[in-house]
Amino acid sequence: MVxxxxxxxxxxxxxxxxxxxxQASIEKKRRSFGRVMFQNVLGVYTVVDxxxxxxxxxxxxxxxxxxxxxxxxxxxxxxxxxKGQELxxxxxxxxxxxxxxxxxxxxxxxxxxxxxxxxxxxxAVFDQKIKTFEALHAFIDFLYKxxxxxxxxxxxxxxxxx
Numbered sequence: 657m658v659x660x661x662x663x664x665x666x667x668x669x670x671x672x673x674x675x676x677x678x679q680a681s682i683e684k685k686r687r688s689f690g691r692v693m694f695q696n697v698l699g700v701y702t703v704v705d706x707x708x709x710x711x712x713x714x715x716x717x718x719x720x721x722x723x724x725x726x727x728x729x730x731x732x733x734x735x736x737x738x739k740g741q742e743l744x745x746x747x748x749x750x751x752x753x754x755x756x757x758x759x760x761x762x763x764x765x766x767x768x769x770x771x772x773x774x775x776x777x778x779x780a781v782f783d784q785k786i787k788t789f790e791a792l793h794a795f796i797d798f799l800y801k802x803x804x805x806x807x808x809x810x811x812x813x814x815x816x817x818x
Contacts, residue, residue, distance in 0.1 A: 698748065702743050715747075725745075725778050739762065740760065747795070760780060762780060
């Protein structure tokens with residue numbers, strides 16, 4: 657049996673590059689929209705110990721697999737969370753109601769913010785077997801769909817109420 661040699665024409669590679677470029681643009685838009693949502697709409701807190709201590713964290717990014725959070729860091733104090741540690745994050749959508757999500761921390765790194773402060777950034781993966789992940793998945797799906805289909809309003813004179 658003779659194998660047929662397949663070649664990619666420059667037109668085909670341009671199409672593939674266009675698709676990759678579009679996907680990169682959507683991902684950039686999703687991250688940007690996500691940051692606005694996280695800073696202005698969505699609060700995230702985590703239960704740190706069995707006593708129910710609530711520890712605020714900043715949600716930096718979220719995907720179907722996991723999330724990235726950050727906490728202020730004082731180098732004189734130990735890290736509040738450890739690699740391998742499993743915690744419940746509370747994703748607040750109103751002042752009093754939240755969706756819990758169980759995560760396991762996979763990496764931690766120091767980060768210097770634009771404000772000059774030092775933070776610890778934790779990369780975590782979701783436990784997708786728990787029932788509440790269905791709601792988180794739907795929220796994450798919304799973020800991806802919004803990034804893909806939303807448009808930027810460039811009209812200067814907007815009517816907010818009729």
